[in-house]
Amino acid sequence: MAAIKTLLIMVMLATGIRSGNRSPEAPVYEAKRDYYAAVFLNRSHVSVGASANIGLFRRQSDTLWANIYRPNLFTFGIGMWAKGSTKRYYIAAGNGVHRSDDGRTSWRVLTDWRTEEILSLALDPVDSSRLYIGTPWGVFRSADDGSSWQKKSRGMKKGFVQKVVIDHVQRQTLYACSEDDLYCSTDEGENWKPLHVGVSGLMTVVQNPVNPAHLLVGTEDNGVRVSFDRGKTWKNAAGLPPTAFYALCISSDLETVYAGGYLSGVWKSRNGGLSWDPLWQSDQLEAVYTIFVHPENPRHIMIGTSGQGIFESFDEGSTWRQAGLRGCHVKQIELYP
Template sequence: MIRRLSFFLLLAAGLRAAPEPVSTHRFYAAVGMTKAQKNTSTPLDSGIYLRGEDGKWTLFGPRILGVTSLAMSPADSQVLLLASADGIVRTNDGGKSWRKVTGWEVADVRSIVFDPRDPRKVYAATTWGPLRSEDGGDTWALAEKGLTKLYCQTIVADTARPGRVLLGTEDGVYLSTNRAASWRRARFPTASVLRLAQSAADPKLVAAVTQGHGAWLSRDAGRSWSATDLSTATANLYALALSPHDAAQMAIGGWGAGVRVSADGGQNWSDRTAGLPARNIFVLAFDPDAKGRLWASTFEEGTFYSDDLGATWHDGGLYGAYASDFVFLPARR
């Protein structure tokens, strides 16, 4: 009980900070578990946490099992979809009320994303296979055509090419050009892909991090890939972030790998873990409202941010959290 209380008390940590930039985005953290939790099947603190202007984190939405991510409809900022182990949960009123939109068949949702050009199309990666919705997330169907293995935990809807979707699976990266109706394998190693990201600054730049096979970059929107940061070539990399302001800035992180940053498009990488309490990194994100601000979530040792690409770090709260994702969503649309 003491440890659980401490989690909530420490939600407020990170109040002393550099001057906050003017936010045009809301910053959410998806927390699947916390240090206080003793059982993977009974959530205590699992949920989406919203960071306020004052730096405090507050629970946003229901506390349900294994919350992993959040997505906003490009057509309506009141419509949000929450990914969780219990399925997909939707709000149509900005979080005042929630409704589970999936049935028993859907479980262990790890990633969810709207098609940026078509708000009716939504995609999700689950450990039981990818899903797609053609009605804005109200109903869902398995989208497995062309896959050899169904396990997947990361999915990206191409922001520049309509209908194009990238999927990170147990068997590498797969591409779809028909809104997840079918998939074909990209030229990517046989490796479990843990996170994919597309650059907002250069949509042709896509990155992937893997379990035991390092980090990879694609300059042609995911068709072909080349390894980057050879010093982490055998690491389990969970975290990946591409700067929305500068395509040359990128960060990766993983178990024991710490935070590694490149400022030259992946040619050179530097360890920027000094100042963090642990080298186990699960989530990284560049802040779209503060150029150069990088957020990092450690495994249960807190969340931190840096305004100098990891040279120095500041406490960002959420001590004890085992986060799955950082999501910046437009405050108004």
């Protein structure tokens, strides 16, 4: 029997709802899989009755979601650590990191931080006790399941860290997107060195899961930059507009890359991110915050949008349909075993 996998989705509740383009021949939601969504209120998009639609949601049908956990209004990162029968789910929320040890039924807060700015969360794939978070004050690390945290930002000039990523091959190597550059640490965050991307305002970074030397970064207003040598040199991506790109995703074929951002729609590259073509340009897409490509079926794509919820494609982006959580900002999509 195939293992059931879990899809976790980060969303921010907002107003402004339009219907999506639907593909009449597209497959419907697979009931055998468990999909989850974390929803929270956006400061600039407050609507009446919105407080009931925050927290962690489970997908019930094609477009229906049920709320199963409400941490607070602001949630920026999610993660899962699994080994054997042990599964731990984490949420980085406004008041700190939350954890569930019983399949997402009960939760406890691991920290008591008075901040709404934990921007990203990364879990060590081998050591379940080690976690990293990105904040406006830099990178913090925990070595005791989130019970205590230490700032690990030595070498960073500026601390606003939008994204922290653990290397797929060398888990002691980390990448962090900061205001001024992409930084790399080879000693589990103790020391950081800039990789000199050549632009500031980095929003996200992705690493090729098979070729760890292949990196891509999305920037605030300079499109996408690509490296094939672990950040020693960088190339400008051709064909993209000079706008913010929040979302990057490498498909399982390892050459196809998808990108999305502010007022740019969804873009597709067939050569590892060197050149791009528009995939879906629609007035429904004010911003694309996240892109998910199914690891076992690269034709299945999901995008998280600003205020329009989730859109889904089963033909590599030729047609799209609305997949629920309309009126929400979708921040992150992950598939967990």
